[in-house]
Each structure stands twice: as structure tokens, then as C-alpha cells.
Amino acid sequence: MAQPGTEKRKPIALHVAVPTEDESYPVLIGKGLLARLGYELRRSHPNARRVALVSDENVMPLYGGLARGSLEAEELEVHCFTIPAGESSKCLEQLVGLIEGMVAARLGRRDVVVALGGGVVGDLAGLAAALFMRGIDLMQCPTSLLAQVDASVGGKVAIDLPSGKNLFGTFHFPTVVLIDPAVIKTLPDRELACGLAEMLKHGALFSPEHFHQVVDAAADMYAHKPEVLARKIAASVGLKAACVSRDPREQGEAGKGRVALNLGHTIAHALELMSDFELKHGEAVALGLIAAARLSERKKLAKTEEGEVGLEEQMRAALAALRLPTNLDAWLTEARLERLEANLKNDKKRGFASISYIGLSRIGDPAVLSLSAQEIVALLRNPKPD
Ligand SMILES: NC(=O)c1ccc[n+]([C@@H]2O[C@H](COP(=O)([O-])OP(=O)(O)OC[C@H]3O[C@@H](n4cnc5c(N)ncnc54)[C@H](O)[C@@H]3O)[C@@H](O)[C@H]2O)c1
Structure with missing residues (x-):
């Protein structure tokens, strides 16, 4: 509050x-x-x-x-x-x-x-x-x-x-x-970008307004304008605070509690590991956000009306404006997809048979999908199999 x-x-x-x-x-x-x-x-x-x-x-x-x-x-x-x-x-x-x-x-x-x-x-x-x-x-x-x-x-x-x-x-x-x-x-730009990825995630989960404002304020934040930073940090903290207040110890029902904060993180953790931590956490989250958008579209959770920009495209544009990596497919070569699947199977947040994967029906509206590691990998593969 x-x-x-x-x-x-x-x-x-x-x-x-x-x-x-x-x-x-x-x-x-x-x-x-x-x-x-x-x-x-x-x-x-x-x-x-x-x-x-x-x-x-x-x-x-x-x-x-x-x-x-x-x-x-x-x-x-x-x-x-x-x-x-x-x-x-x-x-x-x-x-x-x-x-x-x-x-x-x-x-x-x-x-x-x-x-x-x-x-x-x-x-x-x-x-x-x-x-x-x-x-x-x-x-x-x-x-x-x-x-x-x-x-x-x-x-x-x-x-x-x-x-x-x-x-x-x-x-x-x-x-x-x-x-x-x-x-x-004094924070290096690459570290600043990692924070911006988490701020964008808060907007993607809970507030389309914040999502767009973070993008619009990117140049001012890279210029370290303290008043702009203070306002955007406060907005992001407010969104996270509201979420953790509903579920302080992560015990809430799927979708209603802090598990939503894992948006982008299922794939991010696997990519961080696969890159031997060459990818910083926030950079991996950026790729994970693109993966979440792609998967949501292919699962038909996110629907795009004719003439609208698709969710993956919206996410990619926002991350590019924040100077974060967007080339998910470079990380999804056939050899890497096998390792990705193996890493997903080891994810500690996995349920017994399936992973609680956070998707989006649109910016600001998350949903939990229960998916196996194989399904996730199949849904991310490009070009999309028929
Ligand atoms: N507890 C949680 O809820 C939670 C949530 C997200 C992440 N994390 C954890 O946070 C860690 C990542 O945090 P991080 O990205 O801040 O990493 P970090 O603590 O390694 O900081 C990143 C780098 O920036 C430097 N740095 C920090 N502030 C600086 C400043 N003002 N000026 C110059 N240099 C500065 C640090 O020395 C470090 O080299 C991970 O271990 C992750 O698991 C915890």
C-alpha cells in the first residue's frame, strides 16, 4: 500500500x-x-x-x-x-x-x-x-x-x-x-539493464501502464536521472509488494500468489546454467520473457486480433528498447534444446509431473500453465512444427 x-x-x-x-x-x-x-x-x-x-x-x-x-x-x-x-x-x-x-x-x-x-x-x-x-x-x-x-x-x-x-x-x-x-x-549499464528486465516483468504481470512507462523512461534511467528512477522504482516495488502481501511465504494457490513472479524465470534459470553464467540473470530473464510470450501465443492463451501486434513481438520491442537481449532462437538450436529440456526437468520449482509455467493472456494478465519439460521445448521450437 x-x-x-x-x-x-x-x-x-x-x-x-x-x-x-x-x-x-x-x-x-x-x-x-x-x-x-x-x-x-x-x-x-x-x-x-x-x-x-x-x-x-x-x-x-x-x-x-x-x-x-x-x-x-x-x-x-x-x-x-x-x-x-x-x-x-x-x-x-x-x-x-x-x-x-x-x-x-x-x-x-x-x-x-x-x-x-x-x-x-x-x-x-x-x-x-x-x-x-x-x-x-x-x-x-x-x-x-x-x-x-x-x-x-x-x-x-x-x-x-x-x-x-x-x-x-x-x-x-x-x-x-x-x-x-x-x-x-555508479552501477554498470549491463547491471542496470538486468534491473530493467525485472521492472518490465512486474509490468507484464500486473500493469500494462507500468510496462509501457518503463520502456518510455529507459533513456532517462540510463542517464541516471534520480527522480525518474525513484518514481519507476516505487511503481515496481509497489507492484511486487502487492503480490507478496497476498502470499508472503509463497504458499498461495497457483496463480494467485508470488509464484507469478516466476514469469520468465523457468527458461531464464535453464539458460543461465547453459551459458555457464555468461548470461547475467536479468539478460536470461529477458529471453525468458520472450519465451513466455511465445509459449502463451502458441498455447492460445494469448490471442491476437487481426491488425494487433502479437505478444511476442510486443515483448521483443520492449526489451530491445531497454537494451536487453532478444535473440531467443540463438539459444534454441537443436543441441541446446536437448540441454534445455534436461535442465527444465531438474528445475526445483517443478511439480511431480509438470512444471507450473507462468504465461500471459495479455500484458498485465498472468495465468499458470501446467506443462511438461517436453511440451515447453516443443512449444518454443522455431520454426513452429505443424
Ligand atoms: N531474495 C530475493 O527475493 C531475490 C530476488 C531476485 C534476485 N535475488 C538474488 O540477487 C542476486 C542478484 O542480485 P544483483 O543483480 O544485485 O547482483 P550482485 O549483488 O552481484 O550485484 C551486481 C554487481 O553490481 C555491483 N554493484 C551493486 N551496486 C552497485 C553500485 N551502486 N555501484 C557499482 N556497482 C554496484 C556489485 O558489486 C556486483 O558486482 C542473485 O543472487 C539472486 O539470486 C534474490
């Missing part, structure tokens, strides 16, 4: 409701908010004495000083933990190292973990907060666009296992999410 900010320096503030637990946490969005981290933390945690400030080796040198200074101004004792950048840090070794560090720093139950970074930092630090002393408070300060619009909201925290991504995790809702769009200015 969106609530307008009350303070001048906080242009946009959203509140995300977590209804099953009869509580909500604020998502604060505004240019310059990182400098107010200490103030916001003190306001929400009046009894905290120590803070574990977790970041990665790219983000800590850029924003660690500002965050630390702002926390110390509130007389908080700050302990900094810097992890290597990249997905490989979402591992048991880093998790245990972080928790050992928090023990050595004598953090206690009333103290707070602050995750300052992309989704890797948020997921790892979040899981450490969930486990340390059976759980202490967590504040998310996402600095990548993907983490701002997606990973920091919803309470999922996890590390990877050799057998799969995010297999070792839990739900740990943050007490506050603080989003400063000004930090996007």
Missing part, C-alpha cells in the same frame, strides 16, 4: 504490508536517503548499539564511508564486513564467516545487520541476520537496480548449494528497506 512521504527530503515512501504476521515494513525511496541511514535505523531501532554493515568489494569503497558515517553520527558502533563481489559469495563459507564475525564483534539481540549492496549481499547478509542468535533485525539498503526493485523486497534470503541456487534459505523480513536511487550512477 503506497503512502506519500511526509518529510521533504523523502520524495517517495512506500509501505509494504506483510499481513500474515500482522505487521508491515516501510520501503523508503528517495534521492540522498543513504545519508539518512543512521537516522532511519535509530528511529526504527532505538535500543540498538552495534551494527554489522555488510557490503561487497565494489560497493563498500563507494558507499561504505557514507553509510558508516551516518550510523556513527547516531552513536552506533559499526563493524564492517566486506565480501567478494559476485554470486560465488552466496556460499556456506561466507555465511559462517559472517556469523563468526558478528560473534567476535559481540553483536546482541537488539543489534542490527545492514545489507548494503546488490542482491548477493542482501541474500547473504539477510540469511546471516535470520540465523545469528536465532534471528536479529535486518535493514536492506539495496544498491543495484535489481536489488532495489526485486531482491530487497519480500523477505527471501538464501545462499546457494553446489546442487542449486537459493536452496539454503528462509524468509526473514527486513524492518526497513532504504532505497537511494542516486547510487545507480
Whole structure:
């Protein structure tokens, strides 16, 4: 539920409701908010004495000083933990190292973990907060666009296992999410594009208006205009928040809960693996969105009237405008289709016999299709078999 900010320096503030637990946490969005981290933390945690400030080796040198200074101004004792950048840090070794560090720093139950970074930092630090002393408070300060619009909201925290991504995790809702769009200015364009893919996904699922607005605002977002970023991030967070509020722990009925957020992700996970992670997650999601559109059309879920632009074409045009990859067929050669099918069979979200595949009847209207890996591959093959 969106609530307008009350303070001048906080242009946009959203509140995300977590209804099953009869509580909500604020998502604060505004240019310059990182400098107010200490103030916001003190306001929400009046009894905290120590803070574990977790970041990665790219983000800590850029924003660690500002965050630390702002926390110390509130007389908080700050302990900094810097992890290597990249997905490989979402591992048991880093998790245990972080928790050992928090023990050595004598953090206690009333103290707070602050995750300052992309989704890797948020997921790892979040899981450490969930486990340390059976759980202490967590504040998310996402600095990548993907983490701002997606990973920091919803309470999922996890590390990877050799057998799969995010297999070792839990739900740990943050007490506050603080989003400063000004930090996007140092984010590489390729990472920014990955965040745009998730924003487009939110529009494709829940709001045609947002879908088109993200495309229209692409140039301004690549130019790092903080006001435009703030508005679009707030809209995307609002859409994700509404979805996770209906199903905070992903237990909802198929189609009604957060399972819809998997739009594009069934194929994306398989392509990421097949590319040996040469494709970034958001780039794989872009190809996955095209696959979802194609499959929806071929399953006759999405129907195109004469003279209308088909769903796959709409998706392709939007992704191209966002400078994301669109060449799905390059990934669907005969040899790759076999690997794709094998990867789909291993997908952890698969039911016993079928995969809950999220399709679209049109932009803004998702539906769950129950399909086997073979059916998915057959429906994606180009040219379409008769
Ligand atoms: N918990 C969830 O609900 C959820 C949802 C989506 C994704 N995720 C997870 O998030 C991770 C991906 O997140 P990500 O794309 O943010 O990756 P990431 O954390 O690896 O960040 C991407 C890169 O950008 C750098 N970076 C971040 N902010 C920066 C800034 N402001 N300036 C300069 N460099 C910056 C990072 O150091 C890193 O090199 C994956 O592990 C994924 O599983 C979690």
C-alpha cells in the first residue's frame, strides 16, 4: 500500500504490508536517503548499539564511508564486513564467516545487520541476520537496480548449494528497506539493464501502464536521472509488494500468489546454467520473457486480433528498447534444446509431473500453465512444427 512521504527530503515512501504476521515494513525511496541511514535505523531501532554493515568489494569503497558515517553520527558502533563481489559469495563459507564475525564483534539481540549492496549481499547478509542468535533485525539498503526493485523486497534470503541456487534459505523480513536511487550512477549499464528486465516483468504481470512507462523512461534511467528512477522504482516495488502481501511465504494457490513472479524465470534459470553464467540473470530473464510470450501465443492463451501486434513481438520491442537481449532462437538450436529440456526437468520449482509455467493472456494478465519439460521445448521450437 503506497503512502506519500511526509518529510521533504523523502520524495517517495512506500509501505509494504506483510499481513500474515500482522505487521508491515516501510520501503523508503528517495534521492540522498543513504545519508539518512543512521537516522532511519535509530528511529526504527532505538535500543540498538552495534551494527554489522555488510557490503561487497565494489560497493563498500563507494558507499561504505557514507553509510558508516551516518550510523556513527547516531552513536552506533559499526563493524564492517566486506565480501567478494559476485554470486560465488552466496556460499556456506561466507555465511559462517559472517556469523563468526558478528560473534567476535559481540553483536546482541537488539543489534542490527545492514545489507548494503546488490542482491548477493542482501541474500547473504539477510540469511546471516535470520540465523545469528536465532534471528536479529535486518535493514536492506539495496544498491543495484535489481536489488532495489526485486531482491530487497519480500523477505527471501538464501545462499546457494553446489546442487542449486537459493536452496539454503528462509524468509526473514527486513524492518526497513532504504532505497537511494542516486547510487545507480555508479552501477554498470549491463547491471542496470538486468534491473530493467525485472521492472518490465512486474509490468507484464500486473500493469500494462507500468510496462509501457518503463520502456518510455529507459533513456532517462540510463542517464541516471534520480527522480525518474525513484518514481519507476516505487511503481515496481509497489507492484511486487502487492503480490507478496497476498502470499508472503509463497504458499498461495497457483496463480494467485508470488509464484507469478516466476514469469520468465523457468527458461531464464535453464539458460543461465547453459551459458555457464555468461548470461547475467536479468539478460536470461529477458529471453525468458520472450519465451513466455511465445509459449502463451502458441498455447492460445494469448490471442491476437487481426491488425494487433502479437505478444511476442510486443515483448521483443520492449526489451530491445531497454537494451536487453532478444535473440531467443540463438539459444534454441537443436543441441541446446536437448540441454534445455534436461535442465527444465531438474528445475526445483517443478511439480511431480509438470512444471507450473507462468504465461500471459495479455500484458498485465498472468495465468499458470501446467506443462511438461517436453511440451515447453516443443512449444518454443522455431520454426513452429505443424
Ligand atoms: N531474495 C530475493 O527475493 C531475490 C530476488 C531476485 C534476485 N535475488 C538474488 O540477487 C542476486 C542478484 O542480485 P544483483 O543483480 O544485485 O547482483 P550482485 O549483488 O552481484 O550485484 C551486481 C554487481 O553490481 C555491483 N554493484 C551493486 N551496486 C552497485 C553500485 N551502486 N555501484 C557499482 N556497482 C554496484 C556489485 O558489486 C556486483 O558486482 C542473485 O543472487 C539472486 O539470486 C534474490
